[in-house]
Amino acid sequence: MRKGHMIVCDGGNGAGKTTVLKAIEVHLQAKGRELVMTREPGGTPIGEKVREILLSPDTPEMCGVTELMLFAAARAQHVRERILPAIAAGKIVVSDRFDSATVSFQHYARGLPLDLIHKINSIAIDGFKPDITIILDLDPIVGLQRVSSRGEGLDRMEQESMDFLHKARHGYLEQAKNDPAHFVVIDSSQPLEKVIIDVIHVVDRIIA
Numbered sequence: 001m002r003k004g005h006m007i008v009c010d011g012g013n014g015a016g017k018t019t020v021l022k023a024i025e026v027h028l029q030a031k032g033r034e035l036v037m038t039r040e041p042g043g044t045p046i047g048e049k050v051r052e053i054l055l056s057p058d059t060p061e062m063c064g065v066t067e068l069m070l071f072a073a074a075r076a077q078h079v080r081e082r083i084l085p086a087i088a089a090g091k092i093v094v095s096d097r098f099d100s101a102t103v104s105f106q107h108y109a110r111g112l113p114l115d116l117i118h119k120i121n122s123i124a125i126d127g128f129k130p131d132i133t134i135i136l137d138l139d140p141i142v143g144l145q146r147v148s149s150r151g152e153g154l155d156r157m158e159q160e161s162m163d164f165l166h167k168a169r170h171g172y173l174e175q176a177k178n179d180p181a182h183f184v185v186i187d188s189s190q191p192l193e194k195v196i197i198d199v200i201h202v203v204d205r206i207i208a
């Protein structure tokens with residue numbers, strides 16, 4: 001029986017997930033809630049190794065199906081090793097990205113068939129569904145400017161074309177439109193303080 005909650009924060013590159021997730025963590029800790037903060041790809045020792053392969057800029061030749069299966073492999077481990085035990089223990093799992101990212105990036109942007117994405121995703125998540133996926137929506141041009149302003153290099157995905165990143169953004173908005181009970185879109189071009197207020201409002205509704 002499900003006891004805990006899972007909240008996902010997702011969106012385009014540089015939309016502010018990492019920043020917003022820190023605010024969610026502080027908020028939920030202040031409420032005394034037991035938390036698991038995690039991310040995809042990653043979240044487990046195996047998943048973090050897969051992340052290195054996926055995001056390394058040294059392998060631009062990676063084909064779409066390999067990419068899809070590696071994201072799914074990391075997710076399969078993440079769900080079974082980390083997420084389901086935490087939910088069963090009544091904890092709140094907060095994840096930086098989850099299956100919505102695969103639909104946006106590997107289907108809408110990369111162009112892999114949606115039925116293949118759903119098939120592979122469903123093997124990875126085995127019937128599990130987050131309570132809510134919060135999409136931080138931002139023009140990818142602004143997102144990449146934010147990423148670049150950190151002074152770090154761009155990873156393999158961030159080096160994709162602007163058209164690819166625009167298609168991924170469209171994919172998030174389509175998912176939210178098609179499933180309003182499980183998605184919320186927040187405008188992340190707003191001042192950070194307002195983005196955080198909007199996100200915390202959603203989090204409080206879910207855990208109430």
Ligand code: T5A
Nearest residue numbers: 013014015016017018019040041071101102105146157192
């Ligand atoms: N991917 C992932 C797939 O293709 N398929 C999948 O199934 C999965 C799971 C993962 C990559 O893999 C892809 C998607 C990604 O390309 P990632 O680490 O999640 O990589 O990559 P990014 O989205 O690029 O994460 P970043 O850490 O780079 O960006 P964030 O976390 O969204 O942004 P953040 O918080 O670091 O903010 C960036 C800068 O903007 C500022 C912050 O201070 C920071 O300097 N900022 C704001 N500035 C002004 N106003 C605001 N409202 C701001 N919010 C943040």
